[in-house]
Amino acid sequence: MTSHAPARSVHHPTAEDEVVGICQDLLRIDTSNYGDGRGPGERAAAEYVMGALTEVGLEPELFESAPGRANVVVRLPGADAARPALVLHGHLDVVPAAAEDWSVDPFAGEERDGLLWGRGAVDMKDMDAMILSVVRQMAREGRRPARDVVVAMFADEEAGGRFGAGWAVEHRPELFEGATEAISEVGGFSVDVGGHRTYLLQTAEKGIGWLRLVAEGRAGHGSQVNTENAVTELAAAVARIGTYSWPQQLTPTVRALLDGVAELTGLPFDPEDEDGVGRLVDALGPAARFVGATVRNTANPTQLAAGYKANVIPGRAEAVLDTRFLPGHEDEARATLERLAGEHVRLEDIHRDVALEAPFGGDLVDAMVAALHQEDPEATVLPYMLSGGTDNKSLSRLGITGYGFAPLRLPGSLDFSAMFHGVDERVPVDALRFGTRVLDRLLETC
Template sequence: MTAALELLEAESLAFIRDLIRIESVNTGVAETIGDGETRAARFVADRLAEVGLEPELVESKPGRGSVVARLAGSDPSRGALVVHAHLDVVPVEGQEWTTPPFGAEIHDGWLYGRGAVDMKNFAGTILAIARHFRREGIVPERDLIFAFFADEEAGGVWGARWLVENRPELFAGATEAISEVGGFSVPIEGDRRAYLVATGEKGVAWATLTTRGRPGHGSRPTADNSVVRLGRAVAAVGDHRFPIVRSRSLEGFLDRFGRERGVDLTDLDDDELDARVAELGVVAPLIGSGLRQTISPTVLSAGSKTNVIPAEASAALDVRMIPGSEGEISAALQGIVGDDVAVDWVSWIPPIESPADSPLLDVLADAIGAEDPDGVVVPYLLPASTDNKHLARLGIAGYGFVPLRVPQGFDVFAQFHTSDERIPVDALAFSARVTERILRRA
């Protein structure tokens, strides 16, 4: 390995640890957030400026800092690539950690800390790569826009969404983007690995169910108790199972992953496919969550006193929609709960799906193959949401790919938002090398 790559790996790990130690916690409640995101953004901007880049630090409001910097490529006629990470992390309160969550400690080859996976690992990596390119005089094939966003963990309102709405010129000419969630290895068979790339993301919406009835004293039950009516509606939602929707991203996964395993996953009915996906081991929960639309009741509200039957009861729902089927979910939900239950849609972010035949995916595969000759890149549908959805409003096709080669039984996705969040240090070195190849050739 060259001295330049050794420095890249060392800086990448150092920056990841430095960023973890900056407590940029996003509680989702404005008055409790503080200035952690801006402190992290200032750290990034200072490191970029040290090598002659001209980063722009933008605060959508005090303390909510994001950074954007552009590195010119050799072919200005090609669309720019946005490579982005978010600087905020979720809280740690109520979790039991065996190491300090913001200590960035390394134990037995594992880095522990909030953000080790989600996603200060990638923020530190792309920061180190930007510096590496400048130091070594490396000119990528297309313009690279390095973006470090605030507020992803609360929907990107004061981060990516704000920049897209208020500073779209920062992304001028961009056609594609790379960020979370994907790139981590999952077992195929034996020692072979697949590296998932998110070519689509489920949409996310929040809805509220409201039931009304006759209020009264708890000693005199009413036939139209709002709480009982709400309970029936919530139970109906919980019991409902939507049919499988074969999105392009799901079909791509079934075709490629099945071929690599030597089985046909494409021509199965819903029950057969559910059974086959359940057999996929560590990747089963992730793929299974992308098979169908889902509605999860999450918050119930009713009454204020035990001996008073309330006039109104409500439930909050988390709704996730498959690309191409989002138009059906509203009528479906009303049909599930019945006409006597009011359904109000609180927020709505549509799903996205990017072309799986983009030459960018060939670049991802080549970069993986240089480090893991038996590794294959496989598309899939992310059941969650990322800042790629906001960039999509500018016509930017987003892909989730943070390359990480991890031990066969290690579930990277399970590290998101959990206690003792951790990642192998050697996986971070792998990530730096592979991502450097991707950005050089993309």
């Protein structure tokens, strides 16, 4: 008589089991993007993503837009292939970090005091790790998302996406065939508003206009009288633009957010009362940094260049502006900048990208809100506008509507907005695990 041992069940790690380790692995790959061609590129991180996806039986594609500038895309077949596809995307590059300014090695992926520290911990290797861990779990379990999902990990987001999402949209649009909506970074995180945990779902982005101011005058000896001094003309233009008080203009997204804040705090909301709007913005705590820049256009001088010797008046002087314009207000902002620059200073485009505004409603938004409430039933969810930009700008050229939804339940004491591009960037490990649960629910229901 032959005896047989009982079959052993195979334990597969869950997304919650894996997400912290995947995030650490990604943080330890230096993908610094200096925006000028320097940096290691994203190839090593892209190869890591390829390995994580192929290990569970998926067939992703890695492609480069330039040597080392690597992107990865894979399509997950959905339960209902007739529905439009969803793009779930992240970026693999990070802004540089000066190690001497940090409390830890910015590329060590150190876990300390219940947080993961490192460049990219919130922008946005945390979301990359959540995406990878959830997709791996679904693949191992043989589960399909509710509809086709195009998972993309892009290069170069931190420099405008020319080698990443922008390149893919221009050269590989077939990868996104049938997609109408997208989800990415800088939304879905919690803040405390009047004692209520509130998740900010990103439904809008300001537009980007990086501009060069150019003044040309008469070169000459520094000891002579010169009424056509390019430096003087440029300095005056920079001062006018840098000190200009832009008028308050509230878009539908910002109005909806402030309405919600007023309801949670009991503060009055009068769109014409700038001081009252300021009090509502301040009620968002650290998130006020994000929101405060979305009630008006902005233009900040960031660079200056002129001359080569103390006693030589240069014939040309230049400055760079970082301008961010509200949806629907680009032409108005440009006209204001040209007026402030004056007749002797011209504006040249360096980089421009669109402003976006999507409705806070519809099936996808309802599914995101429901997924959050499954994990945090008493929470409030409000829309907000991002003062920066994401790769959703590039995808919008294909008619894809993008949202920011990297779900994180955060302690009220964490100054989350300061983590973006900041020193000692870090994210709570519990928030990563929370995010995987929310994201898993979302993919099954959206």
